[in-house]
Amino acid sequence: MTLQIIDNATCTFCGCVCDDIQLHHDEVRIHKANKACVLGTAWFLNHTAEQKYPAALVDGREASLDEAIEVAATLLHEADMPLVYGMSNTTCEAQKECVAMADLLGGLLDSHTSL
């Protein structure tokens, strides 16, 4: 099977954020990450498009995405002092939504930087 190639892909494993990686993939799995370092290669090759986990878990049981979103919203909305934390391994687009969430909730907002 011939693999599809993506040029100048960006690796977000470490703060170097190298954007010159050539990825060879078959839509399910990345088979080769040219130019990536040992850490980056592991990062690219260890993620797949397989469905390994349930869409969501609520109180330890499998749940639908819709249900999990509603439960999450309710728990966060009820809290007197909710915390929004993390944002390292995610995109800027998601980070903006997280800042919006803390603003909307009137809660705490913090990233890995504070550690």
Place this chain on the structure above:
Amino acid sequence: MGGKVTCTLGEVKQRADFIIYWGGNPAECHPRHFTKYTIMQKSKFLPRGRKDRTMVLVDIRETKSVKAADIFLQVRPGRDFELITILRAMIKDQHVADEQLAETGLARDVLEDLVARMKSAKFGCMFFGMGLSMTRGKHMNSAALLTLAAEMNAFTKFVAMPMRGHGNVTGADVIMRWQTGYPFGITFNRGYPRYNPGEFSTVDVLVRGDCDAAFIIGADPGATMPQPAIDHLKRIPTIVLDPHVTHTSRLARVHITTAPQGIAAPGTAYRMDELPLPLKPALKSPYPTDEEVVRRINAAIADKPFWLPEGSQPQMLTAQV
């Protein structure tokens, strides 16, 4: 009061003839840093590449990065702040006594040589890692190195930069700054952003038990934080978004599986020098992106009554001058 004097990595690649790595191990933690950005690169100003550059590594132990260094300075554990402060004094020709120098584990001639090299550099750059910023003294250790770099500009061009780890942590920092004015450690409980690391930073908040719900994304505090913090996460409703079921997911009320960024989720990530780069996902994930899920949670929250009562205006807690 010092400050922060920095640059993009391309400037280092083009110009830096003198590079210090302090408390970091790029050979193992940022493997392409040497080759892509710093010591190995040739440029029009440094045509011989590695030969035109000097690299100093400062750390408490020998790491794999030592091989790449011209000079390795082994500082005594916990004495980084003292050593940097001594260097600040030495560049200004202030006399520091021998026995006090010795506390750092380094001899006078070694430090004098270092100062001479720093001053004679055309363009110096200091990178610092978690060996500096996460050990005793923490933010003051980083501040010390940034101040030393700023003060070096009285003699020659000098910059400093943290070696940020953790993927896109820089992006979070940059975005929070433009949307809230502060980089981290923020509360909105009065309806506008306030900042106080130590008071609003997560470890402290969790250890003191100051929050009553937590939304965790792109991090696994259940694996990395001190036990009292983890215990509090167990006590309160915790919600986790992650491509994997993590330690934190297992103690959470809600876990939602999302597509990994840059592999199956598109968007942007910031490099450690605050340069944004586009992501080019190769795979199509069966899971939604973080962006999509957070947006949907926000929409669901927005459908509920707004937390500030109609017409109420929280009192601001302004500085008193």
Place this chain on the structure above:
Amino acid sequence: MNIAAATESPPVTFRLRRPPTVPLEAETLTPDVIERLSNAEIRSLIVYHGKRQLPLSEFFDVEGERSDRLELHGDLNKVRWIGRAMSHGSITVHGRVGMHLGAYMRGGEIEVHGDAGDWVGAEMKHGFIRVRGNAGGQVGAAYRGSLAGMKNGLIIIDGTAGLEVGMRMRRGTIVIGGRAKDFVGLQMKGGTIVLLEGAEIRAGAWMNRGTIISLQPIQLMPTFAFAAAYNPMFMHILSRHLQPHGIALPCAASEGSFQLFSGDLAVPGKGELFVWEGQSPAI
């Protein structure tokens, strides 16, 4: 401490009835606000329980009204900003108290029979704070980014204190009875810090001016230089200033002398760090 007894009305007392589950921001707990209000008005003052705005009476039983003397009872370790920017009057707390006690204070007195959190007397301008127990970090310090911490006044912590005591302080006096953690007097610009039991590392780091006095041996920054050994005159004056509070500094040459170190050379600064060598002073 003798809180002026001869005021015309009895104090307003606050008894915690429901412990807050998240931080309770109560900057209205200050004489400047309370002295103008009736009991009912005091009860309906807004406090912030996390993000929720609630009347003070949700958390406190309030007795009395219209007094500039406040008495607080209970474990208030989650209650923040008590006595913020107060200009006169007094606050007495029986129990622990949370962060920012007496921050931006301009006058009056605060006494805590218990422990206090971080930022006691941060950026205060005048007044007197006494904490009978331990305090957190940043006592009398500057908030992040501010050029100056405490500008005048007196803070006495009988117990231990946390990091960065007196960070960037400009004037005034801080006394720490127990041991203080790292970075006492960080970037100090003036004023006096007295350490009765010494401190951990990096005392006086990057100080520009000001005085740190330690009655116990202390680990010095390498960028401090020995200047002299003597018994400075001002120690008498300071001792007399602190004596009403039950604190005595050794002054007599017969008991020993002070080693004076100056620094921080890195700035380069003209700060003074005195370390007592001699008999243990009686406190």
Place this chain on the structure above:
Amino acid sequence: MLRIVNGKVYDPANGIDGQVREICIDESGRIAQNVTGGRTIDATGMIVFPGGVDVHTHVAGGAINFARAMTPEDHRRTQAFIRTKTRRSGLGGMAPTTFATGYLYAGMGWTTVNEAAVPVLSARHTHEELTDIPIVDKASLTLMANNEIVLDLLENGEYERAKHAVAWYVWAAKSYGIKAVNPGGVAAWKWGHDAKQLTSPIAGYNNITPGTIVTQLARICEELNLPHPIHLHCNNLGAPGNIATTIDTLKHLEGRRAHIAHSQYHAYGGDGWESMCSRTSELADYFNSHPQLTTDAGAVLFGDTVTITADGPWQHLLYKLTGRKWGNLDVENETGCGIVPYTYRPSNLVNAVQWAAGLELLLLIKDPWQVFLSTDHPNGGCFWRYPEIIKLLMCADFRRECLTQLPARIKKHITLPEIDREYTLYEVATAMSAGPARALGLTRKGNLGVGCDGDVVIYHDTDDVEQMFGHPRYVIKGGEIVIEEGEIRETPEGREFLARPSYDPATDEFMKPLFEECYTMSFENYPVELERIERAEIMECSSE
């Protein structure tokens, strides 16, 4: 749809000077001849202006974002915008957050802003911030006068190639035009030097001088037909005696159009801080005899601010003078910037001269179509203080009162006490809206003619000028009422203006190897994708 009746209209673009006119805005948000239905605002006793246009400000991108992180102490004492159910929170002050920037500009009737300094490398970042500035429309300028690829081409006499490279950069950055900062000086600063002589080769080069860079870039902007001419920050900013450099720079323009940024900072005589004086009359004379030139004042107001400029050498000097904080950020191959918090004090002779010089320029340049309101935000003062400047321009008595606060010896250093001119409302409308819009080539801005954007500000007509301009009765953006009686009603997203100059398609191929030599990111990832610009409005520029 909206109809504004009975207001006194000041619309300099159409020569309307205080006549009562009806202004109609149709459902597309444009000024129309007539509309039926919709709301009617009775503006009896009020005056009607086109929305303000800021020709030169720094509100988005790496530098201002650096400044935000450096000044938490200012955020704590400043105005906060409290979150509402639909509106994001924000902080004002010296370096406002993006949301607050939109609220503050709209709050005083400004509806278009031009971010004047964007390194191509951080253009992607700048656009993300611009997207987060609500209400106002935006444009941005790309920094070019220290770009090493372009400088190398000019050094080798490859003018045509340089022109294509500039055009390529403008489109790669999705910007609106070219900003030249301290030509050659920032490149020299990367070695710790500066470029002070217009005719001496810059550090690292043999042929090109700051003067040749100015001449060639002005020509390039003209030949590319960019809507805005070269936007020039002259060499030697802030230095006593720099008037000579400034006049010399203007001569190097050889009669071409140009916009000179914050000229207050470039109009000093003297040979040191003690003898520093204002030489604004000389500079004003030059403008008065060269109508193709425009400028903005870069006025200084007393108080706290944070200075941000791509002029790194100046910032290092300022840091040494203040001993406070200093931030510096050099951007590979292109530019750099410095950040220093600063307090302008009336008791300080230099600051007093700067304060006077900004006002002098606004008053001595005769044609308000040539000189515009600006503080070079946040350098000379924060943009939300513009109403104070308007008051200073409209009230000579108030100016004289302020002059008494200055050191007595100031008189020998400035000419402001001798100036009696007072701005009329018509002149204010020109300097804050119609003029900057025309200089920017934004034909639908600063103009209440039919077909133009429905950006209108309505003030109470009162004698208290500062109150009047600081608190508009209504602010209308694209036909929507966004501010009413000081309350924010709506926060629509603004548009972004882009210019697309044409360039040889082979430029990509030519740039790639040069790029890869200098930069650390992939060439293909460098240009900002057009899809990232929300509500882009593209001006196609055809070269002759």
